[in-house]
Amino acid sequence: MKNSKIFLIISREFLVRVKKKSFIIMTLLTPLLFAALMVLPTLIMTLSSGDSGQKILVVDRSQICAPFFNDTEELEFTFDSNADVESLKKNFPEDLYALVELSEPDSALNLSVSAISIKQLNIGSKRQIERAVQNAVEKTKLERYDIENLDNIIKDIRTDITVKTFTISDKGDEKVAMVEVNMGISYIASFMIYMFIFMFGSMVMRGVIEEKTTRIVEVIVSSVKPFELMLGKILGVGSVALLQFFIWIVLTVGITAGVQAVIGVDKITGNQEMTEMVSSQAGGEVAETMVAVQSNDNFMGELMSALSDVPVTSIVISFILYFILGYLLYAAMFAAVGSAVDNEADTQQLIFPVTLPLILGLFIMIHTFQYPDSALSFWGSIIPFTSPMVMMARVPFGVPLWELALSLGLLVVTFFFMTYLSAKIYRVGILMYGKKATFKDLFKWLRH
Amino acid sequence: MDIITCNKVVKKFNDFTALDNISLAIPKGAIYGLLGPNGAGKTTLIRIMNQITMPDSGEVLFNGTPIKQSDIAYIGYLPEERGLYKKMKVGDQALYLARLKGLSSYDATRELKKWFIKFGIQAWWNKKVEELSKGMAQKVQFITTVLHKPSLLILDEPFSGFDPVNVQLVRNEILEMRDSGTSIILSTHNMESVEELCDHIALINKAKLVITGGLEEIRRNHGKNEVEVVYRASEPYQFERTGMTSVVVDSVNKQGYRAVLEIEKDSCSSKVLKELVSNIDIISYRELIPRMNDIFINLVS
Numbered sequence: 001m002k003n004s005k006i007f008l009i010i011s012r013e014f015l016v017r018v019k020k021k022s023f024i025i026m027t028l029l030t031p032l033l034f035a036a037l038m039v040l041p042t043l044i045m046t047l048s049s050g051d052s053g054q055k056i057l058v059v060d061r062s063q064i065c066a067p068f069f070n071d072t073e074e075l076e077f078t079f080d081s082n083a084d085v086e087s088l089k090k091n092f093p094e095d096l097y098a099l100v101e102l103s104e105p106d107s108a109l110n111l112s113v114s115a116i117s118i119k120q121l122n123i124g125s126k127r128q129i130e131r132a133v134q135n136a137v138e139k140t141k142l143e144r145y146d147i148e149n150l151d152n153i154i155k156d157i158r159t160d161i162t163v164k165t166f167t168i169s170d171k172g173d174e175k176v177a178m179v180e181v182n183m184g185i186s187y188i189a190s191f192m193i194y195m196f197i198f199m200f201g202s203m204v205m206r207g208v209i210e211e212k213t214t215r216i217v218e219v220i221v222s223s224v225k226p227f228e229l230m231l232g233k234i235l236g237v238g239s240v241a242l243l244q245f246f247i248w249i250v251l252t253v254g255i256t257a258g259v260q261a262v263i264g265v266d267k268i269t270g271n272q273e274m275t276e277m278v279s280s281q282a283g284g285e286v287a288e289t290m291v292a293v294q295s296n297d298n299f300m301g302e303l304m305s306a307l308s309d310v311p312v313t314s315i316v317i318s319f320i321l322y323f324i325l326g327y328l329l330y331a332a333m334f335a336a337v338g339s340a341v342d343n344e345a346d347t348q349q350l351i352f353p354v355t356l357p358l359i360l361g362l363f364i365m366i367h368t369f370q371y372p373d374s375a376l377s378f379w380g381s382i383i384p385f386t387s388p389m390v391m392m393a394r395v396p397f398g399v400p401l402w403e404l405a406l407s408l409g410l411l412v413v414t415f416f417f418m419t420y421l422s423a424k425i426y427r428v429g430i431l432m433y434g435k436k437a438t439f440k441d442l443f444k445w446l447r448h
Numbered sequence: 449m450d451i452i453t454c455n456k457v458v459k460k461f462n463d464f465t466a467l468d469n470i471s472l473a474i475p476k477g478a479i480y481g482l483l484g485p486n487g488a489g490k491t492t493l494i495r496i497m498n499q500i501t502m503p504d505s506g507e508v509l510f511n512g513t514p515i516k517q518s519d520i521a522y523i524g525y526l527p528e529e530r531g532l533y534k535k536m537k538v539g540d541q542a543l544y545l546a547r548l549k550g551l552s553s554y555d556a557t558r559e560l561k562k563w564f565i566k567f568g569i570q571a572w573w574n575k576k577v578e579e580l581s582k583g584m585a586q587k588v589q590f591i592t593t594v595l596h597k598p599s600l601l602i603l604d605e606p607f608s609g610f611d612p613v614n615v616q617l618v619r620n621e622i623l624e625m626r627d628s629g630t631s632i633i634l635s636t637h638n639m640e641s642v643e644e645l646c647d648h649i650a651l652i653n654k655a656k657l658v659i660t661g662g663l664e665e666i667r668r669n670h671g672k673n674e675v676e677v678v679y680r681a682s683e684p685y686q687f688e689r690t691g692m693t694s695v696v697v698d699s700v701n702k703q704g705y706r707a708v709l710e711i712e713k714d715s716c717s718s719k720v721l722k723e724l725v726s727n728i729d730i731i732s733y734r735e736l737i738p739r740m741n742d743i744f745i746n747l748v749s
Contacts (some may be wrong), residue, residue, distance in 0.1 A: 211533075214533060215529045222498045
């Protein structure tokens with residue numbers, strides 16, 4: 001009977017939210033948005049690769065640079081070292097995209113380059129011009145040293161080193177490991193835990209405030225214990241979270257796979273601009289590593305091999321465990337805060353002690369995904385309030401089982417303890433109206 | 449037999465005493481008025497009966513045995529501060545609240561349909577609560593309170609927010625339920641409805657029980673044993689001749705006078721009337737029983 005009441009509450013909390021239009025829209029749109037962020041840059045690149053055949057007139061007074069300007073799909077270079085720049089400026093030819101003027105170099109081969117155009121020169125063209133002049137000047141400078149067989153020497157000097165990383169298991173088996181892959185997974189998993197706890201924790205809090213402001217709460221606690229109401233709400237919202245998470249994963253995987261099948265794998269993975277764009281959202285550190293990875297010729301092959309060696313099962317299991325436990329821990333505290341206020345605007349002060357450890361966890365995580373075995377990372381992943389984020393950042397790099405067990409065990413114990421405290425505050429708070437509660441009041445309520 | 453017995457119930461909130469040694473017995477099958485000024489502790493007492501809060505000391509008996517969690521299925525509570533989930537549909541919401549009280553989905557739906565027809569609100573089933581007016585929402589709340597046929601009904605200001613027609617409707621439902629054996633606790637500041645509905649009352653002031661007992665008994669006990677007579681006469685009658693003391697004598701119009709007479713304690717009306725009939729031409733006669741309103745103000749101030 002008691003259990004069926006909790007079940008009733010859970011199912012109401014669940015259904016009310018799942019039936020909402022905003023939930024359906026959010027659930028369907030978010031993966032589309034994710035997929036769009038991954039695919040769109042590629043699509044834009046393939047669909048409109050800029051205007052082709054734009055003419056650039058190079059007025060090369062240095063006499064050394066011309067051979068280094070190579071035509072591309074976009075740009076077409078013409079050369080005229082005697083053109084009258086001043087008159088061209090006054091009467092700029094319509095079919096000309098830009099006019100590049102190179103000054104005569106001084107003895108140290110310093111020269112100035114200016115590009116004149118009606119429309120602002122785009123970044124690609126600017127870089128291409130810079131690269132051409134740079135190559136030309138460097139080459140000329142080298143030649144001045146008058147070294148024999150220079151071309152061969154340069155070819156001989158050019159080296160490309162990548163460290164191949166392996167991890168060794170107890171049995172001595174070697175495994176290909178790519179630290180960049182681990183870092184990416186670590187960052188994403190950890191950030192998702194943070195986002196989910198915050199999002200669904202606030203949802204619990206808003207639910208509690210709603211019950212208070214509509215004054216239905218007294219009717220309900222005359223039928224069920226306040227604790228049952230709180231627990232039912234937390235579990236109901238938690239089920240919403242799990243459902244949404246599940247749909248997101250299925251949709252994201254589905255959409256990405258679908259689009260990959262249409263456009264082709266190499267275009268998606270081999271595109272530098274796209275990588276830069278995606279990773280700029282994930283933070284600078286990742287961007288650098290991803291770009292570094294990009295230049296590797298065997299990138300795809302090694303990525304696949306590294307991905308296949310990522311401990312997927314342990315990541316998924318710990319993600320689910322840390323998400324559920326972290327959510328439960330924080331949701332109870334969010335519920336307590338919600339019970340102490342009459343409207344959402346009043347939560348600002350009281351919510352601080354709840355969000356502080358959450359944000360702290362996020363900060364530690366940013367350190368952890370680069371230094372997973374530092375002391376800060378270790379303690380952050382053991383202490384319950386930050387452990388969901390920080391441990392999630394460590395798991396992809398491999399964590400000893402005892403640390404995982406200790407961290408999870410502490411999290412469970414803390415969850416029970418905080419839920420017990422929260423329930424005490426909640427029980428008194430939901431029936432208090434009018435006076436704005438302070439921390440002092442909350443401590444009093446704990447002793448009731 | 450009493451449905452609820454409170455024995456020396458004490459409740460403190462830190463330094464503030466909300467209930468100080470309250471003992472009272474609420475009889476079965478009657479309407480029991482719980483009165484008191486704002487902040488006297490009525491709501492706290494009601495919450496203790498509903499097991500929403502626990503007393504610091506003392507005990508509450510339900511049907512003679514200490515009240516337990518499972519008893520809430522037999523109690524219906526309409527709090528003063530009440531509301532519904534705004535975004536939920538009326539029918540779904542009523543169903544939810546009924547099922548929380550332990551009704552099966554089937555029974556709850558059947559009962560709800562009956563009540564919705566009785567109150568003429570079938571058309572609201574699929575409306576959202578936020579579309580209802582306050583009075584309409586009150587109707588739904590009343591239904592959800594009584595739906596599970598509680599043996600004890602606790603109503604805190606049940607008539608607030610209703611128009612006179614609906615007050616009548618709800619009043620009749622309350623009386624009907626009393627007649628079918630439901631015990632009802634009515635907490636209200638409306639003394640007229642107390643006089644009209646209550647069989648027993650208790651008055652709480654500043655956390656203490658001031659008075660409890662049958663309504664008529666309390667009203668009589670607080671009366672001054674006075675009767676009011678209006679009679680036809682060309683000049684005021686000298687009541688002293690019949691051995692009665694007149695407190696007030698004034699003319700109603702040219703032909704009539706009104707007198708308030710002090711009578712002996714517990715003397716019955718027929719005896720007094722017999723005395724008067726032989727001397728004056730009576731238009732009206734009534735015992736002056738004090739209004740609950742006056743008793744309330746008298747006891748509280």
